[in-house]
Amino acid sequence: MGIPLSPGSAQVIDLETMRQRQQARRRLIRLAPELDGLEMVYRLDSCPDTLYGMPLLGWGLREDGEVVGLVPWMESLTPCQRLDDAEHGCFVGYRDPETEELFDEAPEHKVFELEHAAAYFDYEDTDRVTLIQQLPETQGTHALCMDEGDAPWQLKQVFGWRLYSDGSVEALLADERLVESTPILPGDPCLYPGHSRHRVVYFFQRQIANRIRREDPATLEALALMVMPEASSRR
Structure with a gap:
């Protein structure tokens, strides 16, 4: 049985602050x-x-x-x-x-x-979000990108991953109009973080991406069931 606290001993706990601290540590x-x-x-x-x-x-x-x-x-x-x-x-x-x-x-x-x-x-801890590290993409991961409105899906190869000082990780995708040399490597000016341009970005392994490219009926049906409900809820 708990011990009752007197009014003067009540402690105010900021649950939101505690949640933010726990997230920061993770x-x-x-x-x-x-x-x-x-x-x-x-x-x-x-x-x-x-x-x-x-x-x-x-x-x-x-x-x-x-x-x-x-x-x-x-x-x-x-x-x-x-x-x-x-x-x-x-x-x-x-x-x-x-x-x-x-x-x-x-x-x-x-x-x-x-x-x-x-x-x-x-690295110094500052309020400004900075680039900490770049990780190469070694598995042929692809991103299915969806934009606002009725713009068509885009299936793009992932060329690397960026870790930022706030702990977020972004996939590096290529703007094909800006490609000047191949192979494309992390650091090339044609690369951009996926969520900086696309409303929704879903990642797939290489074999699934190849089935999407081939327009495999079963894969496209499963893709529509998985992606479209969540994409619609973001509009």
Whole structure:
């Protein structure tokens, strides 16, 4: 049974301030690419006995010290632990395809790499949002971009990822009118952050993007069911 507080001892708790502090501690402060083929493993409620694998794009160090795997998922480069949706996928763990080992936390060598890189690149904390880091795109990820009104969908290749000082991560897309040389590399002037121009940006693995390009009926039907309701709600 709780102890009643006297009127003079009542404490005002600013829940919004506490929420903002917790979010700030979970923001990403450093990225590292995944170069050894480690995967994210997830499960769908529709097939509870089946596990699915997806290659990790990279790892991210949060301000609270936690290291999380990152995958292009839905509308963002997403920490695996955030996958908690019965329909689209629930995170189970990480997997090494060579050994078939399943584990819950980031491997020690990635934790070591990120912690030391963050300590070396000690950026000043300012109110202005600045570019912290660029991560190469290594999986052929594509973005389905939708604009205002009835403008047609655009399917664009992702060329890299930018981490900003507020913890946000943006996909780098190419303005084809400004391409001067190929291959396109991070830092080229033709590249721009996806959400700076497009109202909605959805990410897909290369094989799904190729099915969309081929106008595979089943893929387009699933795409319409997934994307259009949310896109309409933003208008």
